[in-house]
Amino acid sequence: MSAAPPEAPPGQRPRPASLSDLFFSFSWLALQGFGGVLAVVQHELVERKRWMTREEFVEDWAVAQILPGPNVVNLAIMIGARYFGWRGAVAGVAGMLLFPLVLVIGLGLAYTNFGSDPHVAGALRGMGAVAAGLITATGLKLASALRKHPLGLPLAVAIAVACFVAIALLQLPLLYVLVGLGSLACALTYRKLGERGA
Incomplete structure (x- = not known):
């Protein structure tokens, strides 16, 4: 790498x-x-x-x-x-x-x-x-960027793993995963950034 x-x-x-x-x-x-x-x-x-x-x-x-x-x-x-x-x-x-x-x-x-x-x-x-x-x-190479994510590495990795499980293993439709996990990740990140700014 x-x-x-x-x-x-x-x-x-x-x-x-x-x-x-x-x-x-x-x-x-x-x-x-x-x-x-x-x-x-x-x-x-x-x-x-x-x-x-x-x-x-x-x-x-x-x-x-x-x-x-x-x-x-x-x-x-x-x-x-x-x-x-x-x-x-x-x-x-x-x-x-x-x-x-x-x-x-x-x-x-x-x-x-x-x-x-x-x-x-x-x-x-x-x-x-x-x-x-x-x-x-490429995914493994870009994973290092998660260290600087506002959610922190453990939670960012957990969301990434949940996305992998939902799409690759459970074969849920991409739109549902995007709306569900995407909205959750956006809301959590917004909240975390708000806490930092407070």
């Missing part, structure tokens, strides 16, 4: 140099995101570019997940808008969608011709294991 990047004050932190930098950065992220974009996005934005801290990434990713639409597109909108307003949001989304759209259309045409080949089908099934490994590794 790599060490967390040194945190700089927000005013001195690296940031996208321009709209084109934002566009091509998200294009590069999208083109690397085969089988699980979360690991790639976290590595690029937090560890390599250092546009965000791990804690900021966890918070923004949580918001991106509860919004309608693809998580990473929501994150691109949030980051683009943070640095360049609506133009940044458009550049981030365009970067996430333009080149991958062209690539997916090409792959779709190729799959139409070769999808019935057992070698192709086996290769695609094998990528499922890689995607699961990437998501698990």
Whole structure:
């Protein structure tokens, strides 16, 4: 596990140099995101570019997940808008969608011709294991951000475990878990922040 990047004050932190930098950065992220974009996005934005801290990434990713639409597109909108307003949001989304759209259309045409080949089908099934490994590794890496959560590590871990049990073991619908545990976590965090401010 790599060490967390040194945190700089927000005013001195690296940031996208321009709209084109934002566009091509998200294009590069999208083109690397085969089988699980979360690991790639976290590595690029937090560890390599250092546009965000791990804690900021966890918070923004949580918001991106509860919004309608693809998580990473929501994150691109949030980051683009943070640095360049609506133009940044458009550049981030365009970067996430333009080149991958062209690539997916090409792959779709190729799959139409070769999808019935057992070698192709086996290769695609094998990528499922890689995607699961990437998501698990990223989740473990981001778990260190829970140490700084207002609820404290034990309660934050308990909510995370409850979420895992509800979705993976009990197979409850994601919407119910999100509304139930999400609301509980928000209420507890709000209360804890209020106690700190008092």
